[in-house]
Amino acid sequence: MQSDIDLFSSLCQILTEKEFTLMVVSILVTNAILAPLLRFIYDPAQQYQSMRRCSIQHTKQDSELRVMACILNNESIPTIINILEASYASIESTVAIIALSLIELRGRARPLLVAHQPHDTLRSTSCNKTQIVNALRQYAQHNEGCASVYSFTSMSEYDTMHGDVCRISHEMEANILIMPFHKRWEIDGSVQVISRSIQTMNIRVLERAPCSVGILIDRGILSGFPSLLAGRIEYNVAVLFIGGADDAEALAYGTRMARHASVSVTVIRFLLFGEENSKDRKRDTDLIDEYRYFSAANHQFEMMDQIVRDGIEMSTSIRRLIDYFDLVIVGKEHPDSIMLLGHDQWSECKELGIIGDMLASKDFVTKASVLVVQQQRIRKRLIKHIVTPITNQRDQSVHNIPTEPGPRPSITISM
Structure with a gap:
């Protein structure tokens, strides 16, 4: 001085x-x-942009599904493992799990991104990650030959961690990236804010991610639901469908989950009374008919229509049905509709969209966890909504890891 x-x-x-x-x-x-x-x-975000369709909707049925899960704490492990298991790994359609442990650094410590080698994938970087290691090991053993696990650890400030998240999802060619919510439900039902920086991180990931993104509102601690890996249980999933590309992505993920022997999926489609002949409804009907056709022989996949006149009736219907399910999947954004009017005035978390924010509200009493899905954006636009999502082939070109990447928020260490 x-x-x-x-x-x-x-x-x-x-x-x-x-x-x-x-x-x-x-x-x-x-x-x-x-x-x-x-x-x-x-623009640093340009290095993560992809012109390839890296969403679940645009992935062939027999292609490998690549799911990246960001794990913030041990409490969220059971719900995440159930979602990963429900993603249905099989010989015909394998699943690659990219697990990223998020560790917040405080002070002036330099950020690190640790990439574990395959033979070291399940080894912990700290004693606090033992449960994560055990859960990944159990998942890999249960799906031996059908699933692969890649493990990373990001040690950084939450304000810059979105760079590591987007970089790994880009290099590992993930189809969907599951992020933690910034609030935590306690065993007594109370809600605690973990960190507002996590909310900022999620918003930045939604803006930059090269694939689809899901934000997980984890209420698993309230239901005490056992692990799907234990078998002999039924995992009930609901897909709320209003319309739009994000709901189409939620529908695609739910349809894949219905192929699992222990997962029952119900698609609840909300229809506005008096709009039978609208173009949007006809387009959505064509999309749903495609999934209904390919799942015709699957008794664990059901569809039901809910005709409502306004947002109040829709909200009442959701409250009446939601407790029958363990997981609810819903799209982040929807086309303008009378069903959504009024709900946006009470929105607290814009990153969840109108319906997702309603389901995450502490006033919305339920034990069901919620996954709010945003389909991959290409150049800040929604991917073109298509009618035949299952028959379209995934792009065959492989996007290699860049040899001269731009500035990175952390140092990468291989172990």
Whole structure:
């Protein structure tokens, strides 16, 4: 501090008042011009952009599904493992799990991104990660030959961690990225905010992710639901369908889950009374008919229509049905509709969308966990909504890991 004061005094003696003023002004002007110019020329998020369709909807039935799960704490492990198991790993359609443990760094410690080698995938980086290691090991053993597990650890501040999340999902070519919610449900039903920085991280991931994104509102501790890996239990999943690309992604994920022997999926479609002939409804009907056709022989896949007149009737219907399920999947954004009017006025978490925010509200009493899905965006647009999601082939080109990546928020270490 004293040295800075001495330096300032020396400058004042060397420079005249006008010269010193000119120097300060020039520095301010340069910074004012350069900072916006650099932001305009170089967008760090561009390195994660992909022109390939990396969503579940656009993946063939017999293609490998790549699911990336970001794990914040041990309490969320049972629900995450159930979702991974419900994703249905089989010889015909394998599943690759990319597990990323999120560890917040405080102070001036330098951030690290640890990439575990295959032979070291299940080894913990800290004693607090023992449960994560055991859960991944159990999942891999239960699905031996049908599933693979890749393990990473990101040690960084939450404000910059979105860079690691997007980078790994891009390099590992994930189809869907599951992020933790910034609130935690306690055993007594109370809700605690873990960190507002996690909410900011989720918003940035939604803006930059090169694949579909799901935000998991975990209420598993309230239901005490056992692990799907134990077998001889039924896992009930609901897909709330209103319309739009995000709901189409939720429908695609739910349809895949219905192929699991222990998973029962019910698609609840909300229809607005009096709009039978609208173009949006006809397009959505064609999409749903495709999934209904390919799941015709599957008795664990059901569809039901709920005709409502406004948002109040829809909300009442959801409250009446939701407790029959262990997991509810819903899209983040929907086309403008009378069913959504009024709900956005009470929205607390914009990153969840209108319906997702309603389901995550502490006033919405339920034991069901919720997965809010956003389909992959390409150049800040929704992917074109298509009618034949299952027959479309996934792009065959492989996006290799860049040899000269842009600036990264952390150092990568292989172990």
